[in-house]
Amino acid sequence: MNSSNPQYGAASSTAWPGGHNPDLSSPNPQTALLELLFPGFSLLSSGIYKYTKVDLTVYFPLLMALGLVTFASRYISDWVWGFMDSYIMSTADIRIDDEMYNMCISWVANQQFAKRSRRFVANTNLNSRTWFLWREYDNEDDEEEEQVTVDFDEDGNPVSKVSGKEEKKVRFTPSFGTHYFWYRGRLLLFSRTKDVRQGSYGPVSEREEISLSSFGRNPSILKQLLDECRSDFMKQDESRTVIYRGGLKSGTSEPQWTRCVSRVSRPFSTVVLDEKLKQGLLDDMRDYLHPNTRRWYSNRGIPYRRGYLLHGLPGTGKTSLSFAIAGYFKLKIYIVSLNSPSMDENNLGTLFSELPKQCVVLLEDIDTAGLTHTRDDKEETDLTKVPGNSTAAKPSEQEKKPQGRISLSALLNILDGVASQEGRVLIMTTNHIEKLDEALIRPGRVDMMIKFDLATQSMLSTIFCAIFATLEGDIPVKSSQAVIRGPKSTSRRSENQILDERQQEKEAIKAEMEFLDRKKKEDEKVAVLGEEFANIVPNMTFSPAEVQGYLLKHKREPERAVQEAAEWVKTMMTEKKKEIERKAKEEEERLRKEKEKKAKEEEEKNAENKEDEGNDSSEVNGVKDD
Numbered sequence: 005m006n007s008s009n010p011q012y013g014a015a016s017s018t019a020w021p022g023g024h025n026p027d028l029s030s031p032n033p034q035t036a037l038l039e040l041l042f043p044g045f046s047l048l049s050s051g052i053y054k055y056t057k058v059d060l061t062v063y064f065p066l067l068m069a070l071g072l073v074t075f076a077s078r079y080i081s082d083w084v085w086g087f088m089d090s091y092i093m094s095t096a097d098i099r100i101d102d103e104m105y106n107m108c109i110s111w112v113a114n115q116q117f118a119k120r121s122r123r124f125v126a127n128t129n130l131n132s133r134t135w136f137l138w139r140e141y142d143n144e145d146d147e148e149e150e151q152v153t154v155d156f157d158e159d160g161n162p163v164s165k166v167s168g169k170e171e172k173k174v175r176f177t178p179s180f181g182t183h184y185f186w187y188r189g190r191l192l193l194f195s196r197t198k199d200v201r202q203g204s205y206g207p208v209s210e211r212e213e214i215s216l217s218s219f220g221r222n223p224s225i226l227k228q229l230l231d232e233c234r235s236d237f238m239k240q241d242e243s244r245t246v247i248y249r250g251g252l253k254s255g256t257s258e259p260q261w262t263r264c265v266s267r268v269s270r271p272f273s274t275v276v277l278d279e280k281l282k283q284g285l286l287d288d289m290r291d292y293l294h295p296n297t298r299r300w301y302s303n304r305g306i307p308y309r310r311g312y313l314l315h316g317l318p319g320t321g322k323t324s325l326s327f328a329i330a331g332y333f334k335l336k337i338y339i340v341s342l343n344s345p346s347m348d349e350n351n352l353g354t355l356f357s358e359l360p361k362q363c364v365v366l367l368e369d370i371d372t373a374g375l376t377h378t379r380d381d382k383e384e385t386d387l388t389k390v391p392g393n394s395t396a397a398k399p400s401e402q403e404k405k406p407q408g409r410i411s412l413s414a415l416l417n418i419l420d421g422v423a424s425q426e427g428r429v430l431i432m433t434t435n436h437i438e439k440l441d442e443a444l445i446r447p448g449r450v451d452m453m454i455k456f457d458l459a460t461q462s463m464l465s466t467i468f469c470a471i472f473a474t475l476e477g478d479i480p481v482k483s484s485q486a487v488i489r490g491p492k493s494t495s496r497r498s499e500n501q502i503l504d505e506r507q508q509e510k511e512a513i514k515a516e517m518e519f520l521d522r523k524k525k526e527d528e529k530v531a532v533l534g535e536e537f538a539n540i541v542p543n544m545t546f547s548p549a550e551v552q553g554y555l556l557k558h559k560r561e562p563e564r565a566v567q568e569a570a571e572w573v574k575t576m577m578t579e580k581k582k583e584i585e586r587k588a589k590e591e592e593e594r595l596r597k598e599k600e601k602k603a604k605e606e607e608e609k610n611a612e613n614k615e616d617e618g619n620d621s622s623e624v625n626g627v628k629d630d
């Protein structure tokens with residue numbers, strides 16, 4: 005301990021200026037107060053005194069005033085902020101579980117203030133707050149982002165590609181706190197705060213809130229900004245089909261639609277189906293979605309809804325058509341699984357009431373949805389009415405059926421009740437139309453049914469040609485021929501440069517001509533091979549998915565696909581035969597067991613009857629004896 009310490013020098017002979025002689029064990033009250041206002045003050049002042057002989061405690065009143073201001077400023081600033089927030093600021097709070105969050109955050113990520121931010125959150129996926137819900141989550145959301153991650157070296161060995169455009173893009177958004185930025189000449193605030201109400205469980209990225217604030221009581225600037233966020237976000241989806249899934253909000257029992265993926269829209273032409281049917285569906289939907297049609301419906305008091313049932317064997321294109329048609333009409337697609345354990349009548353009702361004005365709702369494999377007539381599955385009467393014609397189903401069949409949590413009547417009410425959004429397009433798919441209740445597919449609920457069949461001969465050649473057709477990008481272009489034909493630089497170019505460019509342009513045109521020529525020849529060849537292929541594969545025997553699966557094995561060798569087609573058909577037929585035999589055996593076994601069970605039950609019943617009869621006769625005899 006330094007004996008010359010002005011603060012703690014009780015034992016020291018050093019005289020304190022101003023008559024202060026602080027004691028180590030009991031510092032004077034002034035120093036104690038200053039120490040409270042400025043933690044570390046005594047240490048600092050003793051240091052200063054030692055070297056400069058300036059005693060800071062002399063300036064006690066001044067320091068006190070300064071300390072009080074510092075002490076109070078925190079409270080004052082909080083109060084001022086609270087006052088401003090309540091009376092002279094407008095704020096938009098954005099819920100993390102709403103799609104507006106994605107829109108807003110993706111807008112923020114593109115702003116200069118976010119790029120300049122010194123403390124930021126780095127994301128490869130701006131929607132990662134729900135990563136745990138949907139693993140397939142929007143990786144493709146960024147238009148600029150390429151999905152290629154694997155390349156092959158000269159020897160054909162896979163190598164990962166982690167450079168340039170292919171690299172997964174990292175996006176930066178400002179971290180927790182308040183960030184200022186200018187928008188249309190106004191100073192706005194973007195705040196990201198930790199959501200303290202949320203429990204400690206749940207992913208970290210979930211526990212946050214974001215808000216946008218502006219000075220002034222008129223919030224129109226915030227609305228403009230949010231509108232811009234939304235339209236920017238929508239632009240990214242222009243050539244995509246956005247898919248939403250119905251489920252529960254994370255950690256709650258509240259139902260909500262969650263955006264799970266956006267895909268490049270499948271061209272409608274790539275779904276192979278009878279052209280008349282396809283055109284009929286397109287015309288029907290086009291007419292339904294026409295802006296004047298809603299009025300037409302409402303004038304006549306008819307609910308403005310349209311339902312389609314796509315039925316047929318597995319792998320015949322029902323799902324593909326649903327997605328393609330949604331993409332064609334630029335509609336979002338909302339998928340809900342009635343089999344999901346979280347899906348009950350209330351949740352489904354809420355989801356349907358939250359649908360946007362125009363969209364496609366897809367209920368896949370509706371026959372397997374395990375609809376019951378009431379929630380209480382034990383009631384026998386319920387089970388006998390399970391989807392299937394109104395006729396009663398056999399007990400053993402009932403046992404096998406999955407028991408859903410949604411009754412058929414509730415589903416019907418939801419589909420055409422007041423809660424169901426008008427303007428939506430309902431598409432139901434099934435592999436077993438015969439299992440569906442008539443009420444579910446009556447006109448008004450299902451306005452058009454489309455049957456999907458196994459591949460006909462014309463479908464076979466169409467699928468063949470679709471797979472082997474030469475499309476842009478299929479033929480590798482030599483780098484010397486790949487010329488970017490953008491706007492010419494305005495800077496002066498030398499004669500040599502001009503000549504060079506002309507030469508490159510010529511080469512590019514030549515390459516394009518070569519490509520078209522080659523494409524024509526290839527397509528002619530493929531058309532002939534397609535016919536050959538269709539003649540080898542039997543009509544209406546394989547689903548388009550099976551044919552596609554086979555052709556993909558030879559995707560670069562159409563000739564080989566034709567050569568080996570007969571062998572493939574043979575193998576497939578044998579497998580199918582085996583499968584049919586196996587199923588027949590299973591059915592036989594099931595019937596036998598059922599028969600045995602029935603016989604046993606009958607026997608037991610007879611035995612019981614006999615016993616009862618015996619008892620009755622002994623009673624009668626007893627009476628007689630009496």
Ligand SMILES: Nc1ncnc2c1ncn2[C@@H]1O[C@H](COP(=O)(O)OP(=O)(O)OP(=O)(O)O)[C@@H](O)[C@H]1O
Binds near residue numbers: 321434
């Ligand atoms: N008619 C078709 N035209 C083009 N491609 C088809 C067609 N049918 C099936 N495919 C192809 O087969 C695959 C499976 O098709 P999809 O899922 O649409 O069949 P699905 O009828 O919905 O089957 P499931 O009943 O099993 O759900 C897809 O890759 C699709 O490209």
